[in-house]
Amino acid sequence: MTPTVSASGLSLRYGGTRALDDVSLRLTQGVTGLLGPNGAGKTTLLRVLATAVPPDSGAFTVLGHDPGSSSGRQEVRRRLGYLPQTPGFHPDFTPFEFVDYVAILKELTDRAARHREARRVLEEVALGDVRGKRIKKLSGGMRQRVALAAALVGDPGFLVLDEPTVGLDPEQRMRFRELIARAGEGRTVLLSTHQTEDVAMLCHRVLVMAGGRIRFDGTPAELTARAAGRVWSSAERDAGAKAGWRTGMGTFRNVGDPPAGAELVEPTLEDGYLLTLDDAGAEVAA
Amino acid sequence: MTWHVDAGDLRAYAQGELAPPMLWSADTHLMACAECRETLASVGDPVSLDAGWERLDAELDAPRPGLFERMLVRIGVADHTARLLTATPVLRRSWLGAVVAVLVMSVAAAHAARTAESPNLFLALAPLLPLAGVAVSYGPALDPTYEMAVVAPLHGFRLLMIRTVAVLAAGLGLNGLATLALPGYGLRALAWLLPALALTSTGLALSARLGPVLAPSLVGGAWVALLLAAHAHDAKATLVPFTAAGQGVAAAVAALAGGLLFLARDRFDRSRSARFQSDHFRGTAV
Numbered sequence: 030m031t032p033t034v035s036a037s038g039l040s041l042r043y044g045g046t047r048a049l050d051d052v053s054l055r056l057t058q059g060v061t062g063l064l065g066p067n068g069a070g071k072t073t074l075l076r077v078l079a080t081a082v083p084p085d086s087g088a089f090t091v092l093g094h095d096p097g098s099s100s101g102r103q104e105v106r107r108r109l110g111y112l113p114q115t116p117g118f119h120p121d122f123t124p125f126e127f128v129d130y131v132a133i134l135k136e137l138t139d140r141a142a143r144h145r146e147a148r149r150v151l152e153e154v155a156l157g158d159v160r161g162k163r164i165k166k167l168s169g170g171m172r173q174r175v176a177l178a179a180a181l182v183g184d185p186g187f188l189v190l191d192e193p194t195v196g197l198d199p200e201q202r203m204r205f206r207e208l209i210a211r212a213g214e215g216r217t218v219l220l221s222t223h224q225t226e227d228v229a230m231l232c233h234r235v236l237v238m239a240g241g242r243i244r245f246d247g248t249p250a251e252l253t254a255r256a257a258g259r260v261w262s263s264a265e266r267d268a269g270a271k272a273g274w275r276t277g278m279g280t281f282r283n284v285g286d287p288p289a290g291a292e293l294v295e296p297t298l299e300d301g302y303l304l305t306l307d308d309a310g311a312e313v314a315a
Numbered sequence: 316m317t318w319h320v321d322a323g324d325l326r327a328y329a330q331g332e333l334a335p336p337m338l339w340s341a342d343t344h345l346m347a348c349a350e351c352r353e354t355l356a357s358v359g360d361p362v363s364l365d366a367g368w369e370r371l372d373a374e375l376d377a378p379r380p381g382l383f384e385r386m387l388v389r390i391g392v393a394d395h396t397a398r399l400l401t402a403t404p405v406l407r408r409s410w411l412g413a414v415v416a417v418l419v420m421s422v423a424a425a426h427a428a429r430t431a432e433s434p435n436l437f438l439a440l441a442p443l444l445p446l447a448g449v450a451v452s453y454g455p456a457l458d459p460t461y462e463m464a465v466v467a468p469l470h471g472f473r474l475l476m477i478r479t480v481a482v483l484a485a486g487l488g489l490n491g492l493a494t495l496a497l498p499g500y501g502l503r504a505l506a507w508l509l510p511a512l513a514l515t516s517t518g519l520a521l522s523a524r525l526g527p528v529l530a531p532s533l534v535g536g537a538w539v540a541l542l543l544a545a546h547a548h549d550a551k552a553t554l555v556p557f558t559a560a561g562q563g564v565a566a567a568v569a570a571l572a573g574g575l576l577f578l579a580r581d582r583f584d585r586s587r588s589a590r591f592q593s594d595h596f597r598g599t600a601v
Binding site: 136 | 393
């Protein structure tokens with residue numbers, strides 16, 4: 030599949046911290062998950078790709094446009110939908126007013142067209158019924174949907190979502206996943222998340238970041254396969270395991286390098302993720 | 316209904332040629348008036364009529380613009396620009412209330428010290444208010460939608476200028492009203508105006524390089540230092556910046572800074588990204 034977003038050698042320092050360290054990637058249409066612990070560089074990568082922050086070095090293109098030049102950056106921004114980690118709202122705005130405002134920022138100046146677009150995206154995220162209510166009176170899940178609606182204004186080809194499911198209860202998370210899955214049809218979505226379930230359910234591809242670098246780039250099945258033969262069950266906590274916990278069945282589930290004769294169990298995406306981070310930590314320490 | 320939309324206006328409405336605020340008035344009226352809707356159906360061709368109904372349908376969701384926004388449109392401001400102006404973060408009651416409080420106190424102080432040659436405290440504070448207003452109208456400090464605005468295709472410099480005009484109009488207007496409360500000082504009570512323009516334009520010009528927090532802080536600090544030095548030199552006389560020579564220098568600084576700001580307009584879009592990184596997210600982005 031032809032890449033819609035290509036980046037090569039992206040690096041960025043904040044003071045003494047190397048937030049991005051020679052990051053290269055290629056994204057295609059569909060939802061790509063970006064996993065990583067706090068401080069991994071996920072948000073920084075999203076901000077760079079969203080043209081909010083220029084990289085110190087490296088280059089990237091979005092839908093064929095190079096944001097290195099002023100005109101290229103404008104073209105990228107015209108094709109971009111961005112949901113920041115903590116989206117801010119004017120407190121007295123209604124969802125309709127807020128989306129309308131964002132539509133103006135996205136250069137939709139014709140009032141009638143703008144209002145049609147506001148209505149369309151609010152319907153798309155199932156907020157048509159509360160479009161006239163003050164945002165400050167909406168639930169956290171609804172506010173996230175307002176922010177997603179704003180990101181969808183103008184039908185962007187590249188959608189950047191920074192931890193949109195944080196703080197949502199399971200039902201809200203499930204609703205949000207439906208919306209993201211729908212948004213991923215026909216466009217490129219980069220979804221940063223801490224939730225491996227989000228990735229397992231939504232993404233055709235997953236990137237794992239740690240220490241400002243991409244540590245894994247492949248399908249969720251390939252990430253899960255990294256833990257094949259490295260997850261086992263035991264009656265007691267295994268001191269040699271990198272991680273282990275008692276399950277509801279009363280046995281211990283261990284992740285790491287199993288001892289001889291261990292009772293191996295099916296790995297999950299989370300196991301693969303944990304082992305990838307562990308391998309990255311060893312590499313960083315070395 | 317005691318009135319009806321003119322047939323010519325209805326034709327223009329059907330063809331999508333009616334401009335705000337007449338358009339808004341027609342929208343509101345058509346929602347409630349069956350007779351005008353019937354007339355509308357007879358004056359437009361089917362295609363433009365469908366577009367008209369669609370627009371009216373979308374308008375049903377749109378909130379009625381506030382008084383200030385309607386006033387702006389009435390005096391010829393484009394409706395999308397009026398919306399951006401009214402969404403300027405500092406133009407809220409809390410900010411305007413604080414400005415009014417400062418002005419009332421400084422005017423009261425001037426009345427208390429009626430023997431002085433100039434209302435020095437008022438003249439010292441008045442230029443700082445628009446500077447501070449502009450400083451916080453565009454940046455992460457008070458604008459909750461800053462992160463979304465940064466990655467929007469609307470040029471950052473244009474948004475900055477729109478908000479600057481809004482804040483300057485409000486700030487200078489309030490300062491002007493306060494000046495009217497000091498009739499005893501004659502034109503000397505207006506000696507804040509040129510320093511206000513000089514400080515604001517210098518703060519904006521420097522913010523392209525230093526960011527929306529550091530630049531106005533430095534300019535405000537320099538202004539206070541200048542006044543303290545002038546006061547220390549001769550506490551009883553009119554402070555140097557409010558003399559004829561000082562006013563000339565302020566006018567020259569305002570013009571020079573305005574020119575520099577204009578030259579830096581393209582660069583501004585890039586440097587705001589750098590400021591975004593350093594002012595708001597250092598240490599929290601990764």
